[in-house]
Amino acid sequence: MLRFKVFILLSFFFIVLSFGQDTTTYALEQNVGYFDDTNTTDDYMVERCLLDIYYPSNTQGYPTVVWFHGGGLTSGNKEIPEALKEKGVAVVAVNYRLFPKVNAPKYIEDAAAAVAWVVNHIEDFGGDPAMVFLSGHSAGGYLSMMVGLDKSYLAQFGVDADQIAGLIPFSGHTITHFTIREERGLPGTQPIVDNLAPLFHIRKDAPSLLLITGDRELEMLGRYEENAYLMRMMKIVGHKDTRLFELDGYGHQMTEPAFPLLLNEIKRIASNQE
Numbered sequence: 001m002l003r004f005k006v007f008i009l010l011s012f013f014f015i016v017l018s019f020g021q022d023t024t025t026y027a028l029e030q031n032v033g034y035f036d037d038t039n040t041t042d043d044y045m046v047e048r049c050l051l052d053i054y055y056p057s058n059t060q061g062y063p064t065v066v067w068f069h070g071g072g073l074t075s076g077n078k079e080i081p082e083a084l085k086e087k088g089v090a091v092v093a094v095n096y097r098l099f100p101k102v103n104a105p106k107y108i109e110d111a112a113a114a115v116a117w118v119v120n121h122i123e124d125f126g127g128d129p130a131m132v133f134l135s136g137h138s139a140g141g142y143l144s145m146m147v148g149l150d151k152s153y154l155a156q157f158g159v160d161a162d163q164i165a166g167l168i169p170f171s172g173h174t175i176t177h178f179t180i181r182e183e184r185g186l187p188g189t190q191p192i193v194d195n196l197a198p199l200f201h202i203r204k205d206a207p208s209l210l211l212i213t214g215d216r217e218l219e220m221l222g223r224y225e226e227n228a229y230l231m232r233m234m235k236i237v238g239h240k241d242t243r244l245f246e247l248d249g250y251g252h253q254m255t256e257p258a259f260p261l262l263l264n265e266i267k268r269i270a271s272n273q274e
Contacts, residue, residue, distance in 0.1 A: 011197040018202055026086060027057040031214055034094075034117035048097045051114055053125060054080045055090035060126045063165070063266050064090040066118050068136030068143045072180040076139070083259035089266060090127050092118050096143070104180045104196055108153055111143040115164070117155035131273070133166045133266055139179075139254050142171020145198035148207055159164050166208040166269050168262045173253055174198045189221070199230050204238040210265045211244040212258045220249035 031050045033040070040046055056062050065084060069076040078093035085091070093174040094108035104214055115134060123129050134144035145155050153162065176192040186192065193199050211231055216224035227244055234242040247254045 001214060004034050006237045009033050017267035022086075022088075023058075024056050024086070024088060024209055025058050027055060027124070028080070029053045029055075032117075034096070034114045038052070039113075043102055044097060048095050049110055049113070050078070050095050051117070052078055052080060052093045053090065053128065054085065055122075056088065057126070059088075061131075062089055062126065062127045063131035063133060063270055064118060064122050064127045065133050065135055065168075065262070065266070066092045066094060066115055068094050068096070068111060068134075068140030070136065070138030070140050071098075073139045073142075073177060073208060074079075077222075081255070083256070084182060084263070087263055089263070090122065090125065091123075099183065103183050104177075105153075108143060108146045109156070109198075112147045113157055115147055116154055116159045119159050119163060129221075130163065131165050131266075131270060132163070133168055133269075134164055135168040135170065136172070137170040137228035137261055138172060138252065139177065141169030142177050142198070143172075144169045145172055145174065145209075146201075147197050147207075149203065151201075156263070162205060162207065165209040165273075166210065167206075167264060168210045168212070168265055170255055170258050171213045171219065172198070172211075172227075172261075173223070174226040191222070191248055199226075199233065201231045202237050202239070204228070207236070208241040208265075209239070209243070210261070211242070212243070212261055213246055214250040214252055214254035216246060218249070219254075220252045223252065 013148050028210040028236050030052045078095040080091050080093050097109045119129050134148050136144045148164050151161040176197040178188040180196050211227040213224045213227050231244045245256050
């Protein structure tokens, strides 16, 4: 009799556990072109202008992170970060054309085309087009800010940058990117702020902005200070939701502790929309 009671209690325990588990399933679609055929002009564009979509397949209305890889605008490939898998969000990983095969602003235009594609199509996969977040590491962080702050890039594709729910760049240049300076024959230690710098496009009405960098003493030269300056200037123009996190003890490769901050930011903004 005691053995039977123990069996009943254990059965009840496992039933409770099963009801408490997340039953969300996920799907992956790869190598989706984000330019239509009329805009695809060469083989390199066909090769690089692709994205992967990792998404919850049995739920609706979830947020989406558009993730731009790093690599200095000269290297790298699209990836779905492991830390963002099975977290109740879709992740769209984007490839874009690279220097020296293209020069600025082609890679920014590619990033904008990919974001516009997501805004226009994520609902077909069950996502909420009003809950699209832009993020990425290093060069990817730079691209996310350029697309979200300079409204002209998304406007080319009929999308208002203010539709973006939030910008969450990891260790991105806020001055003109060093690869663009290299294109112009300028050294990496010569800072430039022109129309290819996120700092040039500060505005009061921009999407929510969470800046994340590594430790100022361990980061690439000036990366924390650039982001601190952007934060200060956004506050001065009246932007109400700009914040900066400095991850003590981490250098430029600071993505591991930054991913939970990204997910928390998405939850914060999503809860405020409910």
